[in-house]
Amino acid sequence: MLPHIPPEILEAYRSASTSRPRRSDAERLNEARGSLTGYDCPVCRNKGLIYSETEDGYTVSRPCECMDLRRAQARLRASGLQSSMEVYRFDNFRMGAQWQERFKLAAERFVREGGEAWFFAGGQPGVGKTHLCTAIAGALLGQGKAVRYMLWREASAQLKACVNEPEYERLLRPYKEADVLYIDDLFKTGRGEGGRRKPPTPGDVNLAFDLINYRYISRAATILSTELTIEELLETDEAIGSRVYQRSRGFCFSFPADRAKNYRLGGGA
């Protein structure tokens, strides 16, 4: 045993190890600090791993329980909904009118069923479409789903600018493949001369079809808000509108123009 160690060092080592047991590799590894940020974990000291020793002397590691929490935090950051989720919740959506009650109860049922269905909220501005769609997205995030938020006007401008480049697929993929996609204000465009809304361009329609058809085929949960009613969406593009209509059965809400329902103008309360 240990033939090359000078006797005085061996002696020192032995006396040290009898007075204080030598720490195992696992113990030393567990004491080291890691560099994970976001949550300060007293268990793994921000390494995300817990080390232990097997009976036959191997050092092994397993993930720390804080990794679930860290993944949830990362999903929330990636969703793009972190700040609006705090404002738009189910519990602060008021049901002064019956249509609001139906709208909210359906949104809550959608979360409970949380599967392959789509949720469509279209039409009159200010009726709480963004409010309830955001509350749905927040609740699904809470169930551990990877939810992605797409603000149509911003994201479509960025995507249309690189439509013939490899960049296009790379940027579009996260929206195509998210567990849940929430598109806010689909086909919202700027106002043209005379203050009228400009119709979506062929570029908008192609992009929307690419995305919606992908999610239609893969049966991926999709939440849509738009100022178009489902009829107007069908008129804009039947291939898109009919897919949305088919998937959102039971959760298809269209509000025809009716300023009295605009919450911003005191409606519904």
Ligand SMILES: Nc1ncnc2c1ncn2[C@@H]1O[C@H](COP(=O)(O)OP(=O)(O)O)[C@@H](O)[C@H]1O
């Ligand atoms: N029933 C409601 N209870 C509480 N706040 C509401 C309700 N409906 C709408 N709001 C609020 O009114 C504003 C406009 O609603 P929003 O969801 O943005 O409308 P939309 O997307 O339909 O245009 C938001 O601040 C929203 O929180």
Ligand SMILES: [Mg+2]
């Ligand atoms: Mg809105």
Ligand SMILES: [Zn+2]
């Ligand atoms: Zn930990």
